[in-house]
Amino acid sequence: MTVDPFGLDGKVALVTGASRGIGLAIATELAAAGADVALAARDPEQLAAAAALAAAIGASAVPVAADVTDEESVGALLTATLESFGRVDVLVNNAGGAPFKQPLERIDPAGWRKALELNLASAHLVSAGVIATWHGELSGRSIVNVGSTASLRGRWGLSYYAAAKHGLAGLTKSLALELGPLGGRANLVCPHLVATDLTLAQQSGEFRDRSLAEIPMGRWAEPREVARVVRFLASDAASFVNGVALPVDGGHCA
Numbered sequence: 001m002t003v004d005p006f007g008l009d010g011k012v013a014l015v016t017g018a019s020r021g022i023g024l025a026i027a028t029e030l031a032a033a034g035a036d037v038a039l040a041a042r043d044p045e046q047l048a049a050a051a052a053l054a055a056a057i058g059a060s061a062v063p064v065a066a067d068v069t070d071e072e073s074v075g076a077l078l079t080a081t082l083e084s085f086g087r088v089d090v091l092v093n094n095a096g097g098a099p100f101k102q103p104l105e106r107i108d109p110a111g112w113r114k115a116l117e118l119n120l121a122s123a124h125l126v127s128a129g130v131i132a133t134w135h136g137e138l139s140g141r142s143i144v145n146v147g148s149t150a151s152l153r154g155r156w157g158l159s160y161y162a163a164a165k166h167g168l169a170g171l172t173k174s175l176a177l178e179l180g181p182l183g184g185r186a187n188l189v190c191p192h193l194v195a196t197d198l199t200l201a202q203q204s205g206e207f208r209d210r211s212l213a214e215i216p217m218g219r220w221a222e223p224r225e226v227a228r229v230v231r232f233l234a235s236d237a238a239s240f241v242n243g244v245a246l247p248v249d250g251g252h253c254a
């Protein structure tokens with residue numbers, strides 16, 4: 001019997017920020033690859049609907065309402081996931097967002113801290129919790145962090161977001177050094193603009209037109225195009241890929 005190196009049969013994945021957009025696309029893609037999936041997000045109703053979509057594909061899918069910026073909530077998330085599946089093989093830290101755009105001097109310090117907690121500190125909390133459950137047995141296990149092209153360059157009016165996503169790149173590369181000797185891996189996916197319902201609703205037609213001119217392929221990514229890269233990095237097909245920051249941007253950063 002030939003084993004599909006791109007498949008995830010028998011693996012358990014935990015995806016944060018999984019109720020919509022890129023996170024939902026990732027959860028359903030991993031489920032389609034054969035993984036059982038725990039989906040985490042803050043909105044219970046959206047999360048339940050997302051888990052139903054993943055379960056309809058054929059995998060076991062469990063929704064766990066959680067605030068990944070809160071240590072106690074993260075602990076409850078990990079407990080619920082372990083109670084459902086017994087382990088976690090793949091962690092996808094997708095929670096994040098850039099809800100406002102302001103020059104640095106106009107950003108309220110509390111808003112700056114909150115944004116860094118969501119986009120960076122959450123990945124530390126969930127990663128640390130999951131790694132502790134591995135007890136040094138890391139073979140075939142991996143962490144995939146979802147960054148942004150803001151992990152690779154600056155963004156006007158999004159200094160807090162670029163700072164957090166650059167930090168996520170540093171976290172990923174450091175984790176690659178720590179996990180690699182034990183057989184584990186950590187990688188970073190860096191999308192540019194992705195055509196989620198939320199992103200499309202927030203951006204003006206003028207912005208879309210201008211952004212398309214900066215992308216050699218002339219369009220935004222579809223959520224499933226980001227999800228397929230995450231699936232690859234989580235699979236045994238990427239068994240010797242560790243510590244990369246992989247743009248999924250149509251050539252924007254080329």
